[in-house]
Amino acid sequence: MAAEQVLPAPKPLNQAPWFAPVRNIVILLVLWEVAGRFHLVADGALPSLTAIVERFWADRADYPAHVWSTLVSSALGFAIGNIVAVAAGILFVLSPLAARLFRGFNVTIFAVPTIAIAPILALTMTGISPRVTLAAMGCYFVTMTATVVGLTQIDLRSADLVRAYGGGKWDVMRFVQLRSALPIILAGLQVAAPNAVLGAILAEFGGGGRWGLGIYLLGSLGRADPPRLWSIGLVATAIAGIAYFIFGLISARVTGASKAVTMTTSLPPAGARTGGQWPSLAVAFGSIAVPLVLWWAFIKLLGVPEMIGKTPWGVIEYLFFLPLSQQAQTRLLDAMGQTLPITIVGTFAGLAAAFALSVSSRLVPNFTRALMPVALFSQTMPLIATIPLFVLLLGRGWLVTLIITISVTFFPAFITLAQGMKMTPRAALDLPKAYGAGAWTELKLVGIPAALPYLFAAARLTVPRALLGVMIAEWLATGKGLGNLLNQSRGYLDYGMIWTVAAASVVLSVALYQIVVLVERRVLANMGMRGSE
Structure with missing residues (x-):
């Protein structure tokens, strides 16, 4: 008689994978409900969930037009930004010279604080164009980077096979690289989707108009109605979160059956990176010139009046060659002196929080899982919708700026660091275990040093986000720094200062980014590793 098959006992409910998050x-x-119901946080600044739902239901007639306007702008910007990003990624892989020439432009797009250019787009464009443009800019860098990484991290043997049959660069791209890059590109689209929503809301907030969640939020700030602010913020979060998870599902559906067999982590040869015979100095000069030329072309092609639209020379003239230039310099330097310190402190604090959370994810996994719902909430909630809520809870002092900066930087940094620690080779971790080392010793000797490149990648990722968070907090809450100077300049119709603040914030953000890159290269070179190119 055949032996009876013994089925495994079902797991208890509290061990199901979905149980802990739920x-x-x-x-x-x-x-949240208890704290709101009994006014335990900031004397009612945190309303109960039932109060938020009641306010949402009372205002339900207001939402369709606002939500539809934001969705249209976000969707158009998402489509345009990602099409341009994928095309640019393909161009940069096929032409290393183009990649080097557009490096300055790419870093600028990544580092630009979007709140700084929202008023400029509103001044120079009409209709929903500013919203679509800012949404597209929010998508470009993420998807372009994902495309380049996906197209370069391929199985070299497959590319060699195509070449052996007479295929050229485009054949390798079509048959190997694009197919291999699909999972990474889809992951980039998943991250870009909430960015598009944030970009559209920021443009609504800074550009005026009648419809849009940003406009609705701005119009509700002065009404002392916390439930309405929270309901608007949660609706914006729901839109961004749904977009994030939709592309997560698409990615899982399309690539779920795909398994990577081999992957190279090497960079292209040095000759390919420098553009062959082109002198490095000429390429570096071209990389700096491209953003300035595009800035000038943007003004001229749109036909913006000279009084409103300032070219690079117009900003220099405003700062140095006009009767009031000295006063403009003083105002700008004072504002930068207020913004820069809190940006640096917030960046370090956000990285420290991310590092502590990534270490705890290895040492105390259950604790980290308990925090993940809050972390995911902070990732998908648009920044412009978050800050009024923090102001309600913490007031308008420096503390609110610091907390906002930490909240917008720690989660992307945590994801980057956690990924680095997960990619530590198992064999390297087994060695200290063989000598009886505990989990902390294992991390200290192997895990943390191996994740050091990812720590610098997290720093590069968080510096621009930190400056963006500080400037929005200054605009809405503290009345100080570059964000407040930008807001005041809009009220005074001081177009020269608007363009100057935008240019200064971009330069400041790019400079901080490049400082991180230089430190990264020096530290990793001393450790025998390779930093970012």
């Missing part, structure tokens, strides 16, 4: 979310919602 439990944590329920606990969080209950605590």
Whole structure:
């Protein structure tokens, strides 16, 4: 008689993979309701969930037009930005010279604080164009970078096979690189989707108009109605979160059956990176010139009046060659002196929080899982919708700026660091275990040093976000720094200062980014590793 098959006993409910996240979310919602119901946080600045739902239901007739306007702008910007990003990524892989020439432009797009250019787009463009443009800019760098990484991290043997049959660069691109890059490109689209929503809302907030969640939020700030602010913020979060998870599902559906067999982590040869015979100095000069030429072309092609649209020379003239230039310099330097310190402190604090959370994810996994719902919430909630809520809770002092900066930087940094620690070779981790080392010793000797390149990548990622968070907090809450100077300049119709603040914030952000790159190269070179190119 055949032996009876013994089925494994079913796991208890509390061991199901979905149980812990659902439990944590329920606990969080209950605590939120209790704190709001009894005014335990900031004397009612945190309303109960039921009060938020009641306010949303009372205002339900207002939302369709606002939500539709934001969705249209976000969707158009998402489509345009990602089409340009994928095309640019393909161009940069096929032409290393183009990649080097557009490096300055790419870093500028990545580092530009979007709140700084929202008023400029509103001055120079009409209709929903500013919203679409800012949404597209929010998508470009993420998807372009994902495309380049996906197209370069391929199985070299497959490319060699295509070449052996007479295929050229485009054949390798079509048959090998694009197919290999699809999972990474889809991951980039997933991250870009909330960015498009944030870009559209920022443009609505800074550019005026009648419809849009940013406009609705701005119009509700002075009404002392926390439930309405929270309901608008949660609706914006829901839109961004749904977009994020939709592309997550598409990615899983399309690539779920795909498994990577081999992957190279090497960079292209040095000759390919420098553009062959082109002198490095000429390429570096071209990289700096491209953003300035595009800036000048933007003004001229749109036919913006000279009084409103300032070219690079117009900004220099405003700062140095006009009767009031000295006063403009003083105002700008004072504002930068207020913005820069809190940006640096917030960046370090955000990185420290991300580092602590990534270490805890290895040492105390259950604790990290308990925090993940809050972390995901902070990732998908548009920044412009978050800050008024922080102001309600913390007031308008420096603390609110610091907390906002930490909140917008720690989650992307945490994801980057956690990924680095997960990619540590198992064999390297087994060695200290063989000598009886504990989990902390294993991390200290192997995991953390191996994740050092990812720490610098997280720093490069968070510096521009930190400056953006500080400037929006200054605009809405503290009345100081570059954000407040930009807001005041809009009110005074001081177009020269608007363009100057935008240019200064971009230069400041790019400079901080490049400082991180230089430190990264020096530290990793001393350790025998390779930094960012």
